[in-house]
Amino acid sequence: DAGVIQSPRHEVTEMGQEVTLRCKPISGHNSLFWYRQTMMRGLELLIYFNNNVPIDDSGMPEDRFSAKMPNASFSTLKIQPSEPRDSAVYFCASSRPPTSGRAPSYNEQFFGPGTRLTVL
Amino acid sequence: SQKIEQNSEALNIQEGKTATLTCNYTNYSPAYLQWYRQDPGRGPVFLLLIRENEKEKRKERLKVTFDTTLKQSLFHITASQPADSATYLCALVKGSSNTGKLIFGQGTTLQVKP
Numbered sequence: 001d002a003g004v005i006q007s008p009r010h011e012v013t014e015m016g017q018e019v020t021l022r023c024k025p026i027s028g029h030n031s032l033f034w035y036r037q038t039m040m041r042g043l044e045l046l047i048y049f050n051n052n053v054p055i056d057d058s059g060m061p062e063d064r065f066s067a068k069m070p071n072a073s074f075s076t077l078k079i080q081p082s083e084p085r086d087s088a089v090y091f092c093a094s095s096r097p098p099t100s101g102r103a104p105s106y107n108e109q110f111f112g113p114g115t116r117l118t119v120l
Numbered sequence: 121s122q123k124i125e126q127n128s129e130a131l132n133i134q135e136g137k138t139a140t141l142t143c144n145y146t147n148y149s150p151a152y153l154q155w156y157r158q159d160p161g162r163g164p165v166f167l168l169l170i171r172e173n174e175k176e177k178r179k180e181r182l183k184v185t186f187d188t189t190l191k192q193s194l195f196h197i198t199a200s201q202p203a204d205s206a207t208y209l210c211a212l213v214k215g216s217s218n219t220g221k222l223i224f225g226q227g228t229t230l231q232v233k234p
Contacts, residue, residue, distance in 0.1 A: 033222075042224060042225070042227065043224040043227075044224075045223070056221050059221075091163050106151075106152065106220075108154065108169065109166060109222065110166070113161075113163055
């Protein structure tokens with residue numbers, strides 16, 4: 001099992017540029033989560049999908065952030081335009097289908113290695 | 121407001137001793153709680169899940185307790201080893217049972233010295 005795959009691992013860009021982060025969840029997992037981690041705010045959930053449908057995007061900071069999951073094996077998180085305060089490590093995680101009536105968050109989440117984003 | 125608090129100061133202990141990490145929460149009524157381990161430069165790794173009706177859960181050298189009256193979970197590592205050095209995160213589910221999301225504490229860094 002390859003685990004959750006994220007690309008790129010590191011991204012350095014200039015303020016105002018568009019940034020696209022990519023994630024491939026574990027095969028058979030139908031829930032996908034995007035997190036952001038900083039020293040100040042810790043690990044924060046940005047958005048999560050269940051069966052490719054966004055369930056909760058209340059953590060998305062602003063309209064500059066958008067996420068898509070066009071199919072079960074791929075998701076993107078886009079920031080346009082990027083700002084220095086977006087600098088952080090972005091993690092993607094996936095989990096197995098939950099039992100009936102339970103949220104995906106009830107299952108253990110498998111995290112990718114993260115993308116370290118630096119916006120200059 | 122809802123809060124999850126973990127010791128922000130690093131915990132330093134000697135190899136072989138038991139490490140105890142604390143997770144306190146306020147204004148939550150979580151049905152369960154998860155613990156994750158995070159090494160520098162890596163994503164968190166799931167360790168244990170404990171439900172509200174479980175007082176204690178064990179896995180090898182790990183033990184987690186969950187006291188819903190005190191609103192506290194304790195995470196123990198017995199016979200600690202330098203390889204246990206990492207940051208440990210607790211996480212609760214916030215929201216409804218069918219759409220809830222995980223909220224993570226800031227984590228506590230454990231340093232086990234040989």
